[in-house]
Amino acid sequence: MEDIHGFFRTGTVRGVGNWSETHVSSSSSGGGGYIHNGSGHISAPTVSVSSTTTEVMRFxxxxxxxxxxxxxxxxxxxxxxxxxRVTVVRIGSRPDWGYNVAYHNHNTGSTFAPDHRLEWPLYKRPSRKMMLFAPIIGAVVSLIIMVELWWLFVVGAFGWAFYAYSRKNGEYQRLKAAVRQRVDELLVDAKAQHGRMKTELKGEAA
Incomplete structure (x- = not known):
């Protein structure tokens, strides 16, 4: 498993902005027709439009x-x-660098650290394409070498692809779990640090 580096920074929130971004997409299908000697028909294409709205927060x-x-x-x-006061947790593959994967608001006590924020390990998600292409390649090879045993090549290729995918997926899940554990550890450290700071400030005020 690769090295997992993480750190956090705690600061004061300034200049909060919230808005929504809307993305509109359209697609068309069908349409066409024919005209011959002044007769025929033409049909208009079917157009479908969809939109997605994303909430954005910037500070x-x-x-x-x-x-x-x-x-x-x-x-x-x-x-x-x-x-x-907010803590930002970062995870990366080298020291002092990483993606923002978790946020903690010390005033409200709320933490935002969903799985989809673990961007770094997600780039290593195994692809299922090998399970599709391996049997095809096996069939082509079998036709070239031994036509009678084409099915054996296909089954073998699929079995190898399934094994490779399962192994890669297992590594991915272990990596993701390790990243999650590291994030949780950093959040504990950040909360403890914030608690010590509050205690010191109260002592100075007294």
Whole structure:
């Protein structure tokens, strides 16, 4: 399994913006006809239009070192307002770099860390295409080499493809579970750090 690197940054939310993005797509089918000697028919194509709406949230994270960073979350699932403290968790394949995969609002106690945010391991999802193409390749090879045993080549190719896919999928699931565990560990550390900071601030105020 590859090395999993993760870290988090906690800052203050500034400049929150929320809006919706709508994507419209259309497709057509059918249509046409014929005209001969002044007679015939022409039919109009059938046009279908669909749209999808995505919620977008954008804000800036203000850190203790006066550094600011823009954060954009698409698809909903997380809420924050001006002045709240938020932790962003990142996971990657090398130190000090990664994708934003989880968010925690320390003021509300809410965490947003769904599986689909684990973008880095998802790029390694095994493809089912090998299970489709392997039997086809096996059939072609068998026709060239031994026509009588074509079915044996096809079955063997499919069995190999299924084994390879199962093995790759198992590796993917283990990687995903490891990433999830690392995210949970970082969230625990972030909450503990925030708790210590609050205690120190109360002590200074007293």
């Amino acid at each position: 800036f994270m203000e850190y203790a070192d006066d550094e600011e960073e823009e954060v954009t979350i698409k698809g909903g699932g997380f809420a924050a307002r001006e002045g709240q």
